[in-house]
Amino acid sequence: MTYLRNCWYMAAWSDEVSNQPLARTLLDEPVVLYRDAEGEPHALFDRCPHRFAPLSAGRVENGILLCGYHGLGFGGDGACARNPHGPITKALRVTSYPVVEAHRAIWIWMGDAGRADPALIRDLSFVDDAPDTAFNKGYLNGTGNYQLFVDNILDLSHADYLHPDTLGGGAVTRTPAEIEERIDGIIAIAWRPKNEVPMPLMADRLPPGVDWVDSWTEVEWSAPGVMTLVNGAVPAGTPRSNGGNVFNLHILTPETSSTSHYFFASTRDYAMDDAKLNEATRKLREQIFSTEDEPMIAGQQKRIGDQDFWSLSPALLKIDKGAALVRRRMDALIQAEAK
Amino acid sequence: MTYLRNCWYMAAWSDEVSNQPLARTLLDEPVVLYRDAEGEPHALFDRCPHRFAPLSAGRVENGILLCGYHGLGFGGDGACARNPHGPITKALRVTSYPVVEAHRAIWIWMGDAGRADPALIRDLSFVDDAPDTAFNKGYLNGTGNYQLFVDNILDLSHADYLHPDTLGGGAVTRTPAEIEERIDGIIAIAWRPKNEVPMPLMADRLPPGVDWVDSWTEVEWSAPGVMTLVNGAVPAGTPRSNGGNVFNLHILTPETSSTSHYFFASTRDYAMDDAKLNEATRKLREQIFSTEDEPMIAGQQKRIGDQDFWSLSPALLKIDKGAALVRRRMDALIQAEAK
Amino acid sequence: MTYLRNCWYMAAWSDEVSNQPLARTLLDEPVVLYRDAEGEPHALFDRCPHRFAPLSAGRVENGILLCGYHGLGFGGDGACARNPHGPITKALRVTSYPVVEAHRAIWIWMGDAGRADPALIRDLSFVDDAPDTAFNKGYLNGTGNYQLFVDNILDLSHADYLHPDTLGGGAVTRTPAEIEERIDGIIAIAWRPKNEVPMPLMADRLPPGVDWVDSWTEVEWSAPGVMTLVNGAVPAGTPRSNGGNVFNLHILTPETSSTSHYFFASTRDYAMDDAKLNEATRKLREQIFSTEDEPMIAGQQKRIGDQDFWSLSPALLKIDKGAALVRRRMDALIQAEAK
The missing domain is CATH 3.90.380.10 (Naphthalene 1,2-dioxygenase Alpha Subunit; Chain A, domain 1)
Known part of the structure; x- marks a missing residue:
């Protein structure tokens, strides 16, 4: 179905998101939520661009989300940060969603990332x-x-x-x-x-x-x-x-x-x-x-x-x-x- | 699929139907069966016309089937008999199916109600x-x-x-x-x-x-x-x-x-x-x-x-x-x- | 989906197939595997041509696979070998698949039976x-x-x-x-x-x-x-x-x-x-x-x-x-x- 996309959705309670990847389907899309080494939350499309394994079946190492199947690693921006099998190419990229942590919750923006203004999050x-x-x-x-x-x-x-x-x-x-x-x-x-x-x-x-x-x-x-x-x-x-x-x-x-x-x-x-x-x-x-x-x-x-x-x-x-x-x-x- | 509609179908054994609503899908349609204060059996389309809650999730009070969500009540004829929130309008109506109790069973007619002749029920x-x-x-x-x-x-x-x-x-x-x-x-x-x-x-x-x-x-x-x-x-x-x-x-x-x-x-x-x-x-x-x-x-x-x-x-x-x-x-x- | 048909697929381990019929879906088709009185394995389309009961719900008697619903019997070639209710007609036939037992396994050919050459089975x-x-x-x-x-x-x-x-x-x-x-x-x-x-x-x-x-x-x-x-x-x-x-x-x-x-x-x-x-x-x-x-x-x-x-x-x-x-x-x- 058609959802409103340019708005903040609550994706999780803050304490649900850790360095253990969390798989959650939002607006029919599989999303993986995790925290990097600094504790910053991130949300990526939960499908490795390589051979489509769920990234949520992997783990976070040094702040990078590693695919559990072949070890490709992705940063919070969705760009490949580690490829043990060769060079990092542009194709090795996964959709990253803007996220903000506020009011004990993680908020995600699943529309046009350029419009993801944190000030639009409801004051709670x-x-x-x-x-x-x-x-x-x-x-x-x-x-x-x-x-x-x-x-x-x-x-x-x-x-x-x-x-x-x-x-x-x-x-x-x-x-x-x-x-x-x-x-x-x-x-x-x-x-x-x-x-x-x-x-x-x-x-x-x-x-x-x-x-x-x-x-x-x-x-x-x-x-x-x-x-x-x-x-x-x-x-x-x-x-x-x-x-x-x-x-x-x-x-x-x-x-x-x-x-x-x-x-x-x-x-x-x-x-x-x-x-x-x-x-x-x-x-x-x-x-x-x-x-x-x-x-x-x-x-x-x-x-x-x-x-x-x-x-x-x-x-x-x-x-x-x-x-x-x-x-x-x-x-x-x-x-x-x-x- | 297409079913024969102008005939009596057995909907339940008599003792399955009481003042506790019974939900039963018949011919792909959700039906609720219950008995009123006089013990008369009734069958209604099992969906409140207000906001589509299953009427079978409600209860019978004074012979009226009350929706468990907002308290609307319906009589055996499908007409609204109680609206705690305002006037009873024509829109507040649910399909009622002719039913007959005979031979220890409840029989339902899911076609043209005007043709629902009890004499057509098989002699058992x-x-x-x-x-x-x-x-x-x-x-x-x-x-x-x-x-x-x-x-x-x-x-x-x-x-x-x-x-x-x-x-x-x-x-x-x-x-x-x-x-x-x-x-x-x-x-x-x-x-x-x-x-x-x-x-x-x-x-x-x-x-x-x-x-x-x-x-x-x-x-x-x-x-x-x-x-x-x-x-x-x-x-x-x-x-x-x-x-x-x-x-x-x-x-x-x-x-x-x-x-x-x-x-x-x-x-x-x-x-x-x-x-x-x-x-x-x-x-x-x-x-x-x-x-x-x-x-x-x-x-x-x-x-x-x-x-x-x-x-x-x-x-x-x-x-x-x-x-x-x-x-x-x-x-x-x-x-x-x-x- | 479209599968390669003219090739040998492994259908089962040898010891999975006995005189107790085994139902297994292969390439989206229901197949029944069993052994006849001589221990030869056979594979038939798992649907009786009479009224579509699964043949795998029946049993093997004297090497013939009997439908458990009305007792029709079929040989390994798919032809009816027993009809307790009348003459055996041509319509009483079920698809038979070529099978070969080799390398502790049962191999099945689900394409053109005329091309089912056992020599095409991989040497294992x-x-x-x-x-x-x-x-x-x-x-x-x-x-x-x-x-x-x-x-x-x-x-x-x-x-x-x-x-x-x-x-x-x-x-x-x-x-x-x-x-x-x-x-x-x-x-x-x-x-x-x-x-x-x-x-x-x-x-x-x-x-x-x-x-x-x-x-x-x-x-x-x-x-x-x-x-x-x-x-x-x-x-x-x-x-x-x-x-x-x-x-x-x-x-x-x-x-x-x-x-x-x-x-x-x-x-x-x-x-x-x-x-x-x-x-x-x-x-x-x-x-x-x-x-x-x-x-x-x-x-x-x-x-x-x-x-x-x-x-x-x-x-x-x-x-x-x-x-x-x-x-x-x-x-x-x-x-x-x-x-």
Whole structure:
């Protein structure tokens, strides 16, 4: 399928990439990620130009990625840096992708390398600032086109039905989303229920006797699939500044047209030294995403198959406004790039 | 592939369908089967019109099938009966298939709903009348086009080679089939060997010293793949009315072009309160079908692949007369429907 | 894909073929191999002409291969030899392939049967002469087009990188191959390093204190994928006649366009009664081929996919000269046959 190419995709968490080559398919292309002797991350097309062995089956030596089949070595720029069998020719070159390490992640640019400006990476510095005891993350290789995973975050009313005992409760369903298209390319979708039931997970953290809350869930999407999600709650009628915030990250990168890399993370501005809470949060999120969201999205993918989403005439509801806006935006960006 | 659409297909055994949705692919279409609050069975296209989640991943509440993703609810007629997110529009509708419960089974009509006359369901009332101690059944999700499974029952000479120690013996091979096309659409194929060896399974039930029997095996097929099979044996030269009958059911419904739903059942008019015999019969049939018939048919399917059966010019024998007649009949019905 | 047809392919080791039918896909065709009552091997198209059951699901009785579904029997010539259901007609015939048993193997001819001259089978009599204690063999059903497996043997520099601790060492990389095209169709590729490090596996067998050796590795390929490989080493500067030789066999037969039958064997002219050494050699080779070569070749296949090898413009090196010559030879043979 056609993907947006001139943008930064998250390729991996920083700690997934080491001097052991990591094979990862991104936008249908096999990519190998590794670090050189200085710890700098690199991404190359994962196919040796010699006889097409996967470079990821090799190893890094002195900062050079060596093919495990015949020992050809390549630098981070894709040029051959070692040929034990003769001269280094121009043909001995593999595609190199611009990469940047930022916000605990490796970002890759799979379009025109000349346009790969690191300043275009979304500012996620809240992730950098979080102490380890208040930062947790995960990764899921999920079945389903990346847009289905993006839809899932942009329409959080699903939590009331798919996660009724944890993230649901009903308040989001009863609260119209506030949607805003910003000039910096961000599409913001927020739910701010007043005097409503808290989500079950939050109920524990409220003072005893508090049954009704004012809460907020604020998603900010930017292309291709980078989303922040901030949420919190306070006893109904009290100021928001009294409450804590959870800052979440949901980042989707296409693996193939029907599978996705789903990176997620969470930090917070309260109980920041509580390592136990942090680990419990990590576990619970991973469990919810892998046993509730992913199977449902995999089910959608199965029912959609190879068909185009719009060609099936989805019966969109008000709750889909944000997700539809984002899909239309992505369609427009991809079309513009095709020209 | 093209299937006959204006006919009743068996979709499930009655006891497979409950208020827990059952997902089943029929004629290449995903279908969800469930019962409403009154216990009435329903069948809907298993894809929510909203964003294409499988409805079978949801649950039944107050007789309404709720999508597990965003809580939309649908009635047995396919119309939306609940939308927690706004008004119920005409677009919120899913295809509903006529279903009828009869003869311990759920029957589905996947053609023109206006023509779905319950009277067209084959009369299998012998199944209704059987006490539980004389009724046993099974289900197999088999590899192989449904016509290959139908062929298998219409040419029982195979038992002499594929099931030599149980259902074979040789008598069917040595006895020409009597074939009759009836005006009610039934094609009847019968083998009635005289003074022959009994099938090994029957040998035990004969009086001591009896080595030769007169037996009968009578198959009645109707479209699309509903077959009854009655068999029994008596000492050679004695009247058939002296002997007991086993009444079998073999029903095939296409899942895809290369896989089938195989429903089978058995009852009898002797030892009707013998629960042990009943269970032994159930077990043995399931074992024979799953370890002898299904693997052979799966092997045929593998060798045929995507090719049309007739295009491979099968070297048909006299034993194939009944099965070929049925294949030609099905071809004609499907062609007539295409007009 | 298009295969060379008028040549002998190795179908199996002799001891794989018995009176129990063996199903094996060769050149994308399902074949059944079996022995008749006299022990003669036969190969038939593995699909009964009656209703397309795999003949390999049947059994051999009185030297005749019986279909397990309806008892039709076929002789080694493919003609029907038994029909329990009526007369034997001309339609009851299955394709029979010429087969020859030689050099502990069964060879099959899948082209024009009239041209199947046993004299065209490569002379591998060193295999016949080897005592059991000096002969070991193996079989691998590997992922990867057969040409990739052939390339692997024709460019042994790979051993220096893929098998550094056993078959590598570096000497082959440093030694240009001597390549010879012979008039009998053999392409010979030899490496004969002088005063070089021994391969790690050989180091043990050298006299104490010997660090440098003269060694030889001589591959002889003939179409479609039959290769002998002789190697040995002596202390540097001493005559080759002082050293022992290992005689290896590497034979590739296409299963499908992306999978191969890999037959390998080894014998030697020293320590010929050492059964322990023999078994250790067998085990080690099987381990190296299955855990090092096959995964790398499967990786190449994955990266190549359905694309033509040449269409990807491999950046060939000097080390590929032999393999490229063989690929061009095979292309020419296949093209010539297409006319």
